[in-house]
Amino acid sequence: MGEARRRRAHAAQTLETRQCGDCTACCIALPVRELELPPYQPCRHLRGAPSPGCGIYPDRPEICRAWHCTWRLSAALDDDLRPDRCGVIFDPVPDTARYDDGRELPVCNAWALAGHDDAFQQHPKVKGFVDWLVFDRGVGVVWRTAPDEGNVRHLRMLYNRGGKLVVGPSVVETEAFSSEAEQAARIERAHEIWRAAR
Numbered sequence: 001m002g003e004a005r006r007r008r009a010h011a012a013q014t015l016e017t018r019q020c021g022d023c024t025a026c027c028i029a030l031p032v033r034e035l036e037l038p039p040y041q042p043c044r045h046l047r048g049a050p051s052p053g054c055g056i057y058p059d060r061p062e063i064c065r066a067w068h069c070t071w072r073l074s075a076a077l078d079d080d081l082r083p084d085r086c087g088v089i090f091d092p093v094p095d096t097a098r099y100d101d102g103r104e105l106p107v108c109n110a111w112a113l114a115g116h117d118d119a120f121q122q123h124p125k126v127k128g129f130v131d132w133l134v135f136d137r138g139v140g141v142v143w144r145t146a147p148d149e150g151n152v153r154h155l156r157m158l159y160n161r162g163g164k165l166v167v168g169p170s171v172v173e174t175e176a177f178s179s180e181a182e183q184a185a186r187i188e189r190a191h192e193i194w195r196a197a198r
């Protein structure tokens with residue numbers, strides 16, 4: 001969901017100071033149900049250099065018009081956390097997940113780009129934002145990673161247990177798409193939440 005996807009659409013929802021620039025991370029990593037595009041497969045409509053962006057901008061799917069990453073929505077993430085800079089896309093859409101200890105709790109979905117599997121431990125600012133989500137906001141993080149050599153996707157749950165960050169076991173990721181209505185409602189809710197958090 002690259003520059004052209006976001007530069008103009010729903011501009012009022014995003015921070016005025018935040019532009020996608022050359023970032024095309026979401027067009028590379030996120031699923032697009034309307035295009036039957038699975039996670040971590042670059043969109044066939046994505047243009048490369050010298051002007052990266054959407055090649056079907058006027059006709060792009062609704063999800064490409066509506067969705068913005070959390071970096072576009074909230075100053076809680078500083079400039080270094082633009083996804084192409086830090087290697088991680090934080091999805092602003094609220095979700096719930098069942099932790100390996102059996103609890104079902106609110107979560108933030110994070111999509112690590114290839115080569116950034118351990119950014120929540122290795123990248124100081126990513127680690128800081130994950131800690132803020134887990135310890136200050138009280139949500140877990142569903143940490144998704146690019147497919148392995150066998151084309152299998154994995155996720156891990158990151159959550160607070162007794163004031164310590166727990167890194168759950170790596171499990172195979174299967175779910176890719178939600179319904180159109182569910183998707184739209186969740187995006188609207190995400191915009192409300194992140195506007196309130198500014």
Ligand code: SF4
Nearest residue numbers: 001005027043054064
């Ligand atoms: S159609 Fe593809 S390239 Fe265009 S905004 Fe959507 S995901 Fe990105």
Ligand code: SF4
Nearest residue numbers: 002020023026069083
């Ligand atoms: S990941 Fe965020 S900054 Fe990057 S292209 Fe998508 S919306 Fe723009």
